[in-house]
Amino acid sequence: MIAPRYQTAFRLYPYKKSPAQDAGTAMRHPVVIVGGGPVGMALALDLGKKGIACLVLDDHDGVGMGSRAICFAKRTLEICDRLGCGAPMVDKGVVWNVGRVFREDREIYSFNLLPEDGHRRPAFINLQQPYFEQFLVEEIRLQQADGLPVEIRGQNRVIGQAQQDDHVLLDVDTPDGPYQIAANYVVACDGANSPMRQMLGLGFEGRTFEDNFLIADIRMTADFPVERRFWFNPPFNPNETALMHKQPDDVWRLDFQLGWDIDRDAELDPDKIRARVAGMIGQDTPFELVWTSIYTFRCCTMKDYRHGRVFFAGDSAHQVSPFGARGANGGIQDIDNLAWKLAAVIDGDAPDALLNTYHEERKHGALENIKNSSRSADFLTPRNPAHTLFRNAVLDLVETYEFARPMVNSGRLSVPCTYDSSSLNSLDGLPDGPDRSRPGSPCSDAKMAEGFLLDHLAGGFTLLAINAPLPSDIDGVAVVSFSTDKDPSGPLAKRYLGPAPGAVYLIRPDQHVAARWETYDAGAVATALQKAKGGA
Amino acid sequence: MADLNLSPNLPECDDFYAALLETHEGLEEAQMHALNARLILILANHIGDTEVLTQALQAARKSS
Ligand SMILES: Cc1cc2nc3c(=O)[nH]c(=O)nc-3n(C[C@H](O)[C@H](O)[C@H](O)COP(=O)(O)OP(=O)(O)OC[C@H]3O[C@@H](n4cnc5c(N)ncnc54)[C@H](O)[C@@H]3O)c2cc1C
Numbered sequence: 001m002i003a004p005r006y007q008t009a010f011r012l013y014p015y016k017k018s019p020a021q022d023a024g025t026a027m028r029h030p031v032v033i034v035g036g037g038p039v040g041m042a043l044a045l046d047l048g049k050k051g052i053a054c055l056v057l058d059d060h061d062g063v064g065m066g067s068r069a070i071c072f073a074k075r076t077l078e079i080c081d082r083l084g085c086g087a088p089m090v091d092k093g094v095v096w097n098v099g100r101v102f103r104e105d106r107e108i109y110s111f112n113l114l115p116e117d118g119h120r121r122p123a124f125i126n127l128q129q130p131y132f133e134q135f136l137v138e139e140i141r142l143q144q145a146d147g148l149p150v151e152i153r154g155q156n157r158v159i160g161q162a163q164q165d166d167h168v169l170l171d172v173d174t175p176d177g178p179y180q181i182a183a184n185y186v187v188a189c190d191g192a193n194s195p196m197r198q199m200l201g202l203g204f205e206g207r208t209f210e211d212n213f214l215i216a217d218i219r220m221t222a223d224f225p226v227e228r229r230f231w232f233n234p235p236f237n238p239n240e241t242a243l244m245h246k247q248p249d250d251v252w253r254l255d256f257q258l259g260w261d262i263d264r265d266a267e268l269d270p271d272k273i274r275a276r277v278a279g280m281i282g283q284d285t286p287f288e289l290v291w292t293s294i295y296t297f298r299c300c301t302m303k304d305y306r307h308g309r310v311f312f313a314g315d316s317a318h319q320v321s322p323f324g325a326r327g328a329n330g331g332i333q334d335i336d337n338l339a340w341k342l343a344a345v346i347d348g349d350a351p352d353a354l355l356n357t358y359h360e361e362r363k364h365g366a367l368e369n370i371k372n373s374s375r376s377a378d379f380l381t382p383r384n385p386a387h388t389l390f391r392n393a394v395l396d397l398v399e400t401y402e403f404a405r406p407m408v409n410s411g412r413l414s415v416p417c418t419y420d421s422s423s424l425n426s427l428d429g430l431p432d433g434p435d436r437s438r439p440g441s442p443c444s445d446a447k448m449a450e451g452f453l454l455d456h457l458a459g460g461f462t463l464l465a466i467n468a469p470l471p472s473d474i475d476g477v478a479v480v481s482f483s484t485d486k487d488p489s490g491p492l493a494k495r496y497l498g499p500a501p502g503a504v505y506l507i508r509p510d511q512h513v514a515a516r517w518e519t520y521d522a523g524a525v526a527t528a529l530q531k532a533k534g535g536a
Numbered sequence: 537m538a539d540l541n542l543s544p545n546l547p548e549c550d551d552f553y554a555a556l557l558e559t560h561e562g563l564e565e566a567q568m569h570a571l572n573a574r575l576i577l578i579l580a581n582h583i584g585d586t587e588v589l590t591q592a593l594q595a596a597r598k599s600s
Contacts, residue, residue, distance in 0.1 A: 390573050
């Protein structure tokens with residue numbers, strides 16, 4: 001028997017007994033993914049699309065209810081485009097650009113994310129996490145009909161593991177009792193309290209922040225603008241902060257900082273919450289409480305994201321504070337990084353060493369996310385008199401002096417990580433080229449005469465030539481050629497050429513730049529390709 | 537690499553010192569701290585050089 005640990009919003013993969021449960025021996029799978037949250041499901045879709053059979057085990061039969069992630073970043077949407085489900089997310093999501101910051105009852109400044117032109121996707125959308133997960137699972141279902149080799153088993157809880165020489169043996173509990181599964185590789189996407197991490201006896205270190213936040217998701221039809229509103233010391237929540245943000249379905253996320261010493265039960269009393277909400281949105285504005293919870297947060301990471309045949313991705317590997325929306329967005333970048341590497345090694349196309357670079361690159365990404373989200377937390381939750389002194393100094397200055405605006409830190413919103421010192425990069429052969437496209441960086445999208453650049457970079461390794469002659473057939477890479485003749489000042493030229501007349505880029509399957517040159521050289525490309533696949 | 541200038545550099549240093557004291561005139565202790573914090577941020581932005589600022593932070597911390 002497995003007791004549910006939380007309520008589900010959508011039942012997407014109800015328990016069905018698998019013949020494997022009666023087989024008597026453990027059936028072998030190339031990849032088993034433990035945990036079907038956003039990270040596990042995205043990984044399954046990515047691996048499946050690359051032809052790698054994988055099995056997802058989740059201990060529930062659907063998507064968890066309640067308020068967690070709402071802000072999904074452009075890079076996440078681009079990855080979901082590559083997986084096939086970006087469009088329904090953007091169609092359902094709320095696009096926003098303007099953020100306003102208030103102190104007491106005055107607006108002290110506002111910002112506009114002012115998305116740069118020439119990208120398919122906006123800087124951010126707001127979408128309830130259950131929808132995000134639902135769209136991933138629906139895409140898996142759709143592609144399963146065309147043979148996507150992904151299987152999802154609901155109410156399958158992993159309760160034990162043993163690493164063998166060439167596989168991992170998992171003990172799995174189900175409503176019909178336990179059975180065993182053997183896996184060549186296991187990816188633990190089982191969330192911040194990761195049972196896999198605990199079963200392996202591995203640590204999760206970092207900082208817990210001494211603060212509580214009350215989340216109230218409310219439904220109201222009042223005509224508030226579609227903006228992110230943030231308050232320091234508002235009259236309705238003195239000495240603390242508050243946040244208001246729109247989600248689809250007329251739902252709004254309200255967030256109230258409560259401080260450390262609180263009476264949880266008293267704070268969760270619906271009458272008390274209603275009074276707080278009315279203080280924020282106005283006494284006469286009708287609303288309905290959709291979901292409420294109190295959360296505390298920590299910034300933690302594992303030491304290593306690879307342990308033999310077991311990998312950790314998403315919250316199981318690292319956890320951040322919600323400021324900056326770096327949790328799910330960071331986790332999706334994890335699987336973007338891991339899927340092609342795992343597929344290449346399983347297909348015998350790359351050495352096992354390539355898998356070590358998953359840890360190398362994504363630990364770097366996680367530390368960047370932790371640094372940023374910890375700094376936001378320090379600004380919002382000053383921990384000593386000096387923190388308070390300088391935070392208030394910034395807030396005092398910001399109304400009068402523009403220079404102080406960038407110092408106000410109510411969350412540094414997730415941007416994709418550049419793998420600057422990755423061992424997969426080759427020396428920059430276009431040093432005067434645009435900095436944003438240097439080796440290690442994620443490719444910027446660019447509007448083309450037809451469609452968008454990223455659509456052309458959605459397969460395996462790609463050689464992208466701009467105003468540079470290329471042979472039409474090169475071993476091991478797809479070839480894509482463009483000319484900027486008709487549009488010399490367009491986004492493609494700006495983002496990829498800079499002062500250079502032409503350029504050749506070697507792009508990884510996760511759309512990160514591995515190498516770039518001014519012209520094509522067969523030997524240089526072959527060497528860089530080998531390096532990008534983890535061969536020295 | 538830019539270096540923090542730790543040699544005398546203020547032409548009218550007595551005037552500046554007097555102005556600094558005058559700016560704090562009549563403030564409570566908490567208000568003084570707040571003013572100094574704002575002053576630091578204004579000056580840091582003007583200097584605008586991370587290396588110089590890092591050296592300044594270290595110099596200030598060392599001399600207590
Ligand atoms: C208040 C709040 C606001 C947030 N806002 C944002 C935001 O705006 N943007 C953002 O990007 N992120 C945000 N986050 C973070 C985001 O919710 C998480 O980073 C994200 O859910 C991590 O996904 P995951 O798949 O790694 O883990 P989870 O979503 O935790 O999924 C883990 C899955 O594993 C399953 N599982 C657990 N144990 C087992 C087992 N033994 N066997 C089988 N299955 C198991 C669980 O049932 C679950 O389905 C927010 C978080 C909170 C709390």
